[in-house]
Amino acid sequence: MKALVYRGPRDVAVEDRPDPTIQAPTDAIIRITTTNICGSDLHMYEGRTSVEAGKILGHENMGVVEAVGDALTRIKVGDRVSVPFNIACGTCRNCLHGWTSFCLRTNPTEGMDGAAYGYANMGPYDGGQAQFLRVPYADVNLLRLPPGTEHENDFTMLSDIFPTGWHGTELAGQAPGDTVAVFGAGPVGLMAAHSALIKGADRVFVVDKETDRLAMAGKLGAIPVNFAEGDPVQQIMDATDGVGADCGVEAVGYQAHDPSGDEHPELVLDNLVDVVRSTGGIGVVGVYVPQDPNAPDKRAREGRIGWQYGTFFTKGQRMGTGQAPVMRYNRQLRDLIIAGRAQPSFLVSHELPLAEAPEAYGHFDRREHGWTKVLLHPGD
Ligand code: NAD
Ligand code: ZN
Ligand code: ZN
Numbered sequence: 554m555k556a557l558v559y560r561g562p563r564d565v566a567v568e569d570r571p572d573p574t575i576q577a578p579t580d581a582i583i584r585i586t587t588t589n590i591c592g593s594d595l596h597m598y599e600g601r602t603s604v605e606a607g608k609i610l611g612h613e614n615m616g617v618v619e620a621v622g623d624a625l626t627r628i629k630v631g632d633r634v635s636v637p638f639n640i641a642c643g644t645c646r647n648c649l650h651g652w653t654s655f656c657l658r659t660n661p662t663e664g665m666d667g668a669a670y671g672y673a674n675m676g677p678y679d680g681g682q683a684q685f686l687r688v689p690y691a692d693v694n695l696l697r698l699p700p701g702t703e704h705e706n707d708f709t710m711l712s713d714i715f716p717t718g719w720h721g722t723e724l725a726g727q728a729p730g731d732t733v734a735v736f737g738a739g740p741v742g743l744m745a746a747h748s749a750l751i752k753g754a755d756r757v758f759v760v761d762k763e764t765d766r767l768a769m770a771g772k773l774g775a776i777p778v779n780f781a782e783g784d785p786v787q788q789i790m791d792a793t794d795g796v797g798a799d800c801g802v803e804a805v806g807y808q809a810h811d812p813s814g815d816e817h818p819e820l821v822l823d824n825l826v827d828v829v830r831s832t833g834g835i836g837v838v839g840v841y842v843p844q845d846p847n848a849p850d851k852r853a854r855e856g857r858i859g860w861q862y863g864t865f866f867t868k869g870q871r872m873g874t875g876q877a878p879v880m881r882y883n884r885q886l887r888d889l890i891i892a893g894r895a896q897p898s899f900l901v902s903h904e905l906p907l908a909e910a911p912e913a914y915g916h917f918d919r920r921e922h923g924w925t926k927v928l929l930h931p932g933d
């Protein structure tokens with residue numbers, strides 16, 4: 554099969570690889586119909602992690618079941634499915650409590666709970682930016698979708714970013730009527746804003762400096778805040794009579810930039826502590842890489858950044874973090890799509906065959922105007 558392989562920093566290529574096979578009776582093989590490039594792929598692409606050369610990338614996968622192991626009773630050949638990016642066993646303590654993103658069984662890396670496809674530190678699993686994907690514990694992990702091709706570009710957001718955006722608002726403790734501050738108008742931030750509005754937010758501010766992404770936030774019904782035009786905290790304070798937001802979502806992650814383009818991983822956490830009112834919640838879904846002694850990046854080797862913990866403590870705020878447990882939300886979000894109450898495909902900017910993935914990585918990584926969310930169709 555054809556697959557998109559990591560070779561080194563900013564070097565990915567489409568190569569021929571053996572088709573995956575059933576390795577355990579609980580496995581399924583999926584023929585990928587749509588797989589997306591994610592901001593999370595850029596942590597590896599930009600060389601911040603110790604991901605091994607030769608890994609097939611891609612954790613946002615959907616397709617049709619091609620083969621099933623003998624132990625599967627729920628999932629059948631021919632089912633159209635969404636594949637959560639988390640690989641969960643379904644029976645460990647964390648999985649049983651809905652925290653499939655911290656599965657205790659699927660990641661053999663010492664000190665790391667939770668596994669994913671095609672990802673650094675998250676187990677030996679290849680990704681789905683390929684024609685086929687092996688899915689472990691398939692009866693547990695796969696979400697069935699209506700047959701056919703309807704809503705393909707909406708359903709493809711169910712494997713990661715729609716549940717992740719939703720999770721950001723859950724971690725923030727958002728209630729109906731809240732004023733919400735979302736930092737980052739990338740795909741995850743836009744999904745957090747979409748989620749906040751569906752959940753009845755009064756006002757949602759979305760902070761970024763990319764004008765095309767801010768325009769999408771505006772179209773969605775959120776209020777764009779351009780941090781290149783002035784301190785975003787002050788802009789939100791001015792717009793809320795000095796009250797600030799009830800809660801906030803961090804959807805930027807480790808590569809937060811200031812207006813000049815310099816990297817400051819602590820900047821957005823500090824902004825959120827300042828802009829969220831005392832006792833408010835902050836949901837951090839932007840990724841901060843763990844301490845990784847083998848990472849080429851110094852900060853990633855240390856796994857440590859400074860932020861305003863003292864002010865956070867003094868304001869009595871709450872913070873939730875981590876990879877999103879997709880299975881906690883994906884069935885309900887699928888049904889909101891079917892009911893016409895959620896349209897996450899609004900952020901799709903490109904649909905490309907797999908062969909064009911290497912160039913697409915470059916465009917998306919450079920945040921070129923108009924490259925918001927890239928969908929790959931390996932069957933094309
Ligand atoms: P992205 O890189 O496309 O978007 C990030 C956006 O943040 C960009 O538009 C950028 O301009 C903006 N930004 C940079 N500095 C900023 C600042 N100081 N203030 C406000 N905005 C700023 O990536 P994405 O796909 O939207 O993903 C965002 C983050 O979410 C990444 O760290 C990704 O790894 C993470 N993520 C987490 C999970 C999870 O389960 N927790 C899942 C998917 C993605
Ligand atoms: Zn993703
Ligand atoms: Zn588990």
